[in-house]
Amino acid sequence: MTVILQSSVFNPGATINEFQKQSINCGAIVSFTGVVRNNEESNLKKLHIEHYPSMTKIAIEEMINVANKRWKLSNCLVIHRYGNLKVNEIIMMVVTASSHRVDAFQAAEYLMDYLKSRAPFWKKEFTDKGSNWVLSKETDEAALTRW
Amino acid sequence: MTVILQSSVFNPGATINEFQKQSINCGAIVSFTGVVRNNEESNLKKLHIEHYPSMTKIAIEEMINVANKRWKLSNCLVIHRYGNLKVNEIIMMVVTASSHRVDAFQAAEYLMDYLKSRAPFWKKEFTDKGSNWVLSKETDEAALTRW
Amino acid sequence: MKLEMIKILYFSWIREGVGTSEEKLETKSENVKELINELKLKNEKYNSVFAKLDNIRVAVDQKLVNFETSIKNAEEVAFFPPMTGG
Amino acid sequence: MKLEMIKILYFSWIREGVGTSEEKLETKSENVKELINELKLKNEKYNSVFAKLDNIRVAVDQKLVNFETSIKNAEEVAFFPPMTGG
Numbered sequence: 098m099t100v101i102l103q104s105s106v107f108n109p110g111a112t113i114n115e116f117q118k119q120s121i122n123c124g125a126i127v128s129f130t131g132v133v134r135n136n137e138e139s140n141l142k143k144l145h146i147e148h149y150p151s152m153t154k155i156a157i158e159e160m161i162n163v164a165n166k167r168w169k170l171s172n173c174l175v176i177h178r179y180g181n182l183k184v185n186e187i188i189m190m191v192v193t194a195s196s197h198r199v200d201a202f203q204a205a206e207y208l209m210d211y212l213k214s215r216a217p218f219w220k221k222e223f224t225d226k227g228s229n230w231v232l233s234k235e236t237d238e239a240a241l242t243r244w
Numbered sequence: 245m246t247v248i249l250q251s252s253v254f255n256p257g258a259t260i261n262e263f264q265k266q267s268i269n270c271g272a273i274v275s276f277t278g279v280v281r282n283n284e285e286s287n288l289k290k291l292h293i294e295h296y297p298s299m300t301k302i303a304i305e306e307m308i309n310v311a312n313k314r315w316k317l318s319n320c321l322v323i324h325r326y327g328n329l330k331v332n333e334i335i336m337m338v339v340t341a342s343s344h345r346v347d348a349f350q351a352a353e354y355l356m357d358y359l360k361s362r363a364p365f366w367k368k369e370f371t372d373k374g375s376n377w378v379l380s381k382e383t384d385e386a387a388l389t390r391w
Numbered sequence: 392m393k394l395e396m397i398k399i400l401y402f403s404w405i406r407e408g409v410g411t412s413e414e415k416l417e418t419k420s421e422n423v424k425e426l427i428n429e430l431k432l433k434n435e436k437y438n439s440v441f442a443k444l445d446n447i448r449v450a451v452d453q454k455l456v457n458f459e460t461s462i463k464n465a466e467e468v469a470f471f472p473p474m475t476g477g
Numbered sequence: 478m479k480l481e482m483i484k485i486l487y488f489s490w491i492r493e494g495v496g497t498s499e500e501k502l503e504t505k506s507e508n509v510k511e512l513i514n515e516l517k518l519k520n521e522k523y524n525s526v527f528a529k530l531d532n533i534r535v536a537v538d539q540k541l542v543n544f545e546t547s548i549k550n551a552e553e554v555a556f557f558p559p560m561t562g563g
Contacts, residue, residue, distance in 0.1 A: 109264065109273075110257030117256065117277065122332070126256075126277040127352075129345065130264065131563055134271040147488055149555060152539035177562065185269070189563060198276065198477070199387070202353050205274075209345055209563055215541065217555075218562035219489035230490050233559035240346070278477055294402055295476075296469060299453035324476065336477060345563070356477055362455065364469075365476030366403035377404050380473035 104180035120194035149217035251327035267341035296364035488557035
């Protein structure tokens with residue numbers, strides 16, 4: 098179970114391959130990769146991600162602990178970037194491994210829902226029209242109620 | 245939307261990276277990778293996957309069509325191997341891309357559930373103790389009822 | 392009743408049970424059920440494989456169907472156990 | 478009532494609003510709510526940022542809590558908007 102926070106880019110494919118090699122005899126691997134999208138109205142020049150260094154890792158590890166209790170996971174990895182990102186760059190990744198596909202899927206979805214709304218990250222968009230902090234979505238908050 | 249059936253090994257990480265490059269501005273990418281597990285009771289020497297060549301691709305394309313109607317997907321890829329596989333080799337992979345993580349997750353889970361029980365593949369295990377056709381699981385059949 | 396030439400495919404343990412992966416048959420069966428009854432008469436292998444249908448699935452022209460489905464004008468019927476893909 | 482030295486962190490638009498990312502404060506506030514009321518008295522920036530609490534979240538010693546939570550013996554309190562990770 099690994100949590101990595103970094104400002105530098107990473108290679109999602111290489112990460113998954115490495116993760117798979119480490120996850121001995123587990124049958125099912127699920128990954129989620131988040132990518133910086135362009136803004137629909139105004140050109141996104143960069144996405145800045147602020148975080149709370151002394152809390153971020155603790156918060157994500159706690160989410161993984163809960164996921165581990167609820168589902169049978171053989172391995173789990175969360176990578177999340179902070180700092181400045183450009184359009185089409187990878188923001189973050191969750192990878193889960195289990196003997197059962199349902200467990201791998203459920204744990205990955207759970208972690209994504211919690212990372213969205215309970216890990217201390219804040220996104221600021223810099224576009225042609227200026228900058229703005231990304232607002233949290235009610236649908237993201239609502240998604241937590243299903244767990 | 246791509247369906248690939250092949251007997252040769254493939255690189256899941258390189259596949260995901262290539263898929264991500266092709267999926268312009270889509271935000272969320274979900275992948276499922278199926279790996280050959282060793283048999284718990286007897287050593288697995290090989291897993292043989294038989295399929296129905298003239299039906300397999302049609303059946304999977306139909307599943308993707310249904311997924312495309314139910315969820316907002318910008319891209320979708322299914323790779324499934326047939327023939328002889330060894331322990332820890334990748335059997336298959338589903339990758340979905342969407343602007344919304346929920347759509348990417350749901351479509352990937354839907355495709356996995358249908359691939360398990362409605363795509364014409366049959367697995368035969370060759371172990372120290374002989375060979376046997378893998379039995380379908382009631383839980384896999386039951387999983388279809390949720391869609 | 393016109394006899395129609397149909398291709399029949401067998402997969403997995405059904406293929407092993409009947410001893411062939413593919414055969415052509417001139418049949419006057421109108422649906423899958425009748426075709427199965429006709430096949431059971433061929434020999435003891437077929438009779439044994441098709442004795443119970445719980446674990447048998449069928450596709451007509453590459454489409455999963457049930458045993459009541461018509462095979463008139465069909466070119467290919469395939470018999471196989473529940474699928475174990477993914 | 479003993480005064481306790483506490484570290485206060487601000488993130489995102491709250492950081493921009495109050496004009497600092499971190500400060501130390503000697504306080505006799507017993508819970509988050511009292512601390513907020515104390516901060517609002519500092520100047521108009523604080524008063525404006527903390528005018529409405531709907532969009533403010535708080536962590537005490539790196540743990541998400543609510544506004545009634547005690548800050549006695551706490552070392553670090555952080556204020557930030559709803560999170561937008563992932």
